[in-house]
Amino acid sequence: MAAIMKPGQRRTLRRRARVARRSLRLFRAYKWRALGLLVVVAVTTTLDLLPALLIGLIVDEPIQGDADFRRMGLLFAGITAMYAVSAVCSVWSGWINQQIGQGIMYDLRAQLHAHLQRVSVHFFTSSRTGEILSRVSNDVNQLQIYVTQLYAAMLTNGITLLIAMGLMVVLNWQLAVAAILLLLLWVLPTMKVGQHMRRLQRARQEETADMSAHLEETLSVSGSMLVRAFGRQDHESQRFSKMNDSLRTLAIRQVMAGRWFQMSTRLFGSVAIGFVFWLGSYGVAENQVSVGSVVAFALLTQRVFQPFSLVARGTTDIIASLAIFQRIYEYLDLPVDVDEKADAVQVDHPRGVVEFDRVGFAYDAADGPALHDISFRLEPGQMAALVGPSGAGKTTVTYLLQRFYDPGEGAIRLDGHDLRDLTLDTVARTIGTVAQDTSLFNSTLIENIRYGRIEATDEEVEEAAQTAGLRDLVERLPEGLHTRVGERGYHLSGGEKQRVSIARAILKDPPVLVLDEATASLDSLLEREIREATSRLSAGRTTVVIAHRLSTIVSADVIFVMQDGRIIDRGTHEELLARGGLYARLYHEQFGGKATVSPADGAPEPSWQS
Ligand SMILES: Nc1ncnc2c1ncn2[C@@H]1O[C@H](COP(=O)(O)OP(=O)(O)OP(=O)(O)O)[C@@H](O)[C@H]1O
Ligand SMILES: [Mg+2]
Structure with a gap:
């Protein structure tokens, strides 16, 4: 037959x-x-x-x-x-x-x-x-x-x-x-x-x-x-x-x-x-x-x-x-690209040394690489600001650091260990993020914040909410921290969601922090609150921030200027301005030289729109 x-x-x-x-x-x-x-x-x-x-x-x-x-x-x-x-x-x-x-x-x-x-x-x-x-x-x-x-x-x-x-x-x-x-x-x-x-x-x-x-x-x-x-x-x-x-x-x-x-x-x-x-x-x-x-x-x-x-x-x-x-x-049978090795290393107390060693990466072989030859090293507690035009690859750098993807070339190391040799748990515990568009579950505020550290007590969550500048919101809400946030957090404003995300990170207390600053201009009071909350959060942690605000950029230990997937320049604000490259151009276009380098508290702050 x-x-x-x-x-x-x-x-x-x-x-x-x-x-x-x-x-x-x-x-x-x-x-x-x-x-x-x-x-x-x-x-x-x-x-x-x-x-x-x-x-x-x-x-x-x-x-x-x-x-x-x-x-x-x-x-x-x-x-x-x-x-x-x-x-x-x-x-x-x-x-x-x-x-x-x-x-x-x-x-x-x-x-x-x-x-x-x-x-x-x-x-x-x-x-x-x-x-x-x-x-x-x-x-x-x-x-x-x-x-x-x-x-x-x-x-x-x-x-x-x-x-x-x-x-x-x-x-x-x-x-x-x-x-x-x-x-x-x-x-x-x-x-x-x-x-x-x-x-x-x-x-x-x-x-x-x-x-x-x-x-x-x-x-x-x-x-x-x-x-x-x-x-x-x-x-x-x-x-x-x-x-x-x-x-x-x-x-x-x-x-x-x-x-x-x-x-x-x-x-x-x-x-x-x-x-x-x-x-x-x-x-x-x-x-x-x-x-x-x-x-x-x-x-x-x-x-x-x-x-x-x-x-x-x-x-x-x-x-x-x-x-x-x-x-x-x-x-x-869907492929698992990012997997844990059988003999993966667990690091209990990571210090937070972050190193990119000639990293290249492409989302899709057909699209061509999104990152080329990215190298830098951050010591514990240092803060790096990523700046550059839209599509330069800033978010991609932070994705690779969180090991959402593995690099195609080169290596990313945490405390000297290649990310691929560490347990997924070590990476997840070491790196905390405050995203621009925070994902919230349709649950209560307290449960959403507790996601940062499931075993945290109610008091610890309350303290984190305070530190993140959520006190006013919590007092205003009928059920306080036990109020539901609605589908994907739609009951909260963008700034409130970001502070929930900050509270989550405070609770998690990671040695390495990834920050994606909001591009949208917030009102000045809120702006200052969030700035204070984030600077409290980033103190003492190795921080990689996709920076849009001048105050963040200026306070960074090092600024990486990115374009077309490469770091084309690096240094402090003054060094970069003095060199007069892309950074100086972006700075003058954006702020027109009008802004003072450290804006007075409460004054509306110029925002570095990329
Ligand atoms: N999931 C994806 N799949 C394929 N390509 C992607 C994906 N995400 C980003 N890219 C591409 O990778 C490049 C870098 O994107 P990335 O998001 O890192 O830029 P960015 O610097 O963060 O830009 P922005 O300032 O607009 O957020 C872009 O060309 C983008 O189109
Ligand atoms: Mg981005």
Whole structure:
């Protein structure tokens, strides 16, 4: 058969086989339970089918001469007992099945979560967050249905089918052959309907995904502001109603296809029973079979129909489930660029010596390098200011220092250790950041600040909030530190968010600090508060600051002037001004020489916009 397959089909088959093997490995931890499930299901279905034979015996009892009522009573008791035990066993098998299915889902979710925390930052910057999350959760939910329902249903129906057919052959093989031939007529239409229903299902899923993406875009905080700002409510409503409409049509078509299928299965089943009685009547007339056997046979035929169509249809679902497994594996196989070595060094009390040694880096090989040959060394407690035009690579330097990415060339060292040789925990504990656009969780202020050091006490958090200049805000808020900050911190102003971020860093108390100064001009009072909070924070720490404010730049121990991914000049403010290069030009353009070098407290301070 392999010889007549096209290469494409063969590849698909090989890929499916690979996915199936990998998926089977997930079941390995549950193999004893799976075996138990098999046994219980076999017992359940046998006890569910055997009563058909006993009913046949009851029917024959009065027909074949003197009826023994005691025997008939016993047969009835047997039937009842079998059905009862089978019913209890079916609950038991459901329990085992859930143990296996939910267990596998637990394992997969845990693996996915652990892995997605480790994949490279690149993955998150190059795909839409909402899309990843919805794809992962949709795939996991869909798979959950397959793993906890489909496989067990296929097992139960498959075993029912086998046992019922076996009993039919034992009862009367000629009738059995006729009934099986009739069933086979039913295979093709069933599979076709199965494919059709899957297509509808897929279309519906795609439409649902589009709709949730749309909802996520327009109903998020920033999205809803965007829609209002451009007055696009009508446009969005139209887009939505198109999707809404097609979802309605698809849902109706899907349900109706299911209805037609059910109806025809039932019809075919009833016809088949009539057929069995009709054929059986010949046998009875020629004294080859008893009436009871025909009745038993008809009962089994009836029992065989549903499992048969479910198994025929389920095969397409099993193939579909492999596709979902494959997608989950794609997430699990996403590369981890920044990984911890097996023998990584843990530094308990880092001093904070930061060294860039001829560092080169490209986000994407195709885009060309973002950094070239960056070298500098900062002693503990020193402060370096990065200045330069937009796109010069300032933020990139801070990303590499935090080991979001590894450099392509050269090395970054912390206390003499290459970052790549340190544990991820050492790097995370050593380096603290105050970002321009701080990420906050939709939780309380206190929990957001505590993220800096999870084990901090309430008092420590309060103190950090004070030091960061959050006292006024906390006093004003109805629930103080226990006020919720809203989705991504939208209830707070930009300056307040930045102070939360400062409080977080104070709590964390890292030897190395990365600061990204706000470019937006703040009012002078706030400006001064934040400046004071940051200078309190950076005192005694090795600090790398992307500086926009003149006061920061002037107070830095060293200024690195960056352009096109290189450090083109370095020195103190005076040295650089005296040299008259890019720095002097930027300075004169920006401040026009008007600003005093150390602005008086409270006066609006010029900001170095890059
Ligand atoms: N995730 C990314 N993927 C690909 N390229 C990137 C990525 N982030 C930044 N870049 C590119 O790298 C270069 C340096 O960017 P970087 O953000 O470091 O500049 P910057 O000096 O911080 O600029 P700004 O002052 O505007 O913040 C830019 O050309 C930018 O387009
Ligand atoms: Mg930047």
